[in-house]
Amino acid sequence: MPEGHTIHRLAQDYAAAFLGTPTRVTSPQGKFSDAAALLDGAELTRTDAHGKHLFLGFRDTDWVHIHLGLFGKVGFGAAPAPPPTDTVRLRLANSTSYVDLRGPTTCALITDAEKQAIHDRLGPDPLRETSDPKAAYRRISRSRTTIAALLMDQKVIAGVGNVYRAEVLFRHRIDPYRAGRDITPAQWDAIWADLVALMREGVRNNRIDTVRPEHTPEAMGRPPRVDDHGGEVYVYRRADQPCHICGGEIRTADLAARNLFWCPQCQKP
């Protein structure tokens, strides 16, 4: 679900199913009906993703801007499309496929200029080729805010969510409460490179896996486990369970209205 890797994967999947084909565009739930009517029958010409924002390009200058928020979901299927349920905000359908969007925070028809404005307010995205990690470090290195909060700030770095945040800090043994300005350039370079690798893997597998091979339960001689969000992780949603590395208890706390998870033993101040 929706961290940056999900959105980039969706950009690929929408393109694979609909690019260059006449597409029925509807909004069974109604909130996108006017725009859907304008797009109905047009071709999907390109897709794009930046952080957690997804863009579907129709014709030359029309874009559908989608943000899933916390609850948004996308489901693909093979034609013929079944009757939509009453929560489907946007359905695309062609002769071979359909895709339903439910519960997004944003689903809006925008122009090139409006799309550009969204790129302009987002930080570098580890999944975009042209991203410059130094732009993120300039803000981080000047900030008294915690690194945990900075990693979730989409103006600083785009696409990282609560899972990657917790996991990348664990992988680098960094205390989530450390101030941004106390992160060294070398540490930031390592975090960024790790996010690039982890999130690419996330796009490929459509899930978040962060546990190194040498730390899997099998490798550690521990009983196998199942993380209920579909991936293998070190600390995310593992409060009060033993750390895979040191065996200490994983802790959780509220940070800026989100659940933070970390191992105080492995991530010392």
Next chain:
DNA sequence: TCCTTATGTACAA
């Protein structure tokens, strides 16, 4: 059937 929770963000005070 109700309550809680969730991988997110924007806006008001």
Next chain:
DNA sequence: TGTACCTAAGGAC
């Protein structure tokens, strides 16, 4: 900092 918004699953009754 609190609250509103969008949906669906799982668990407590």
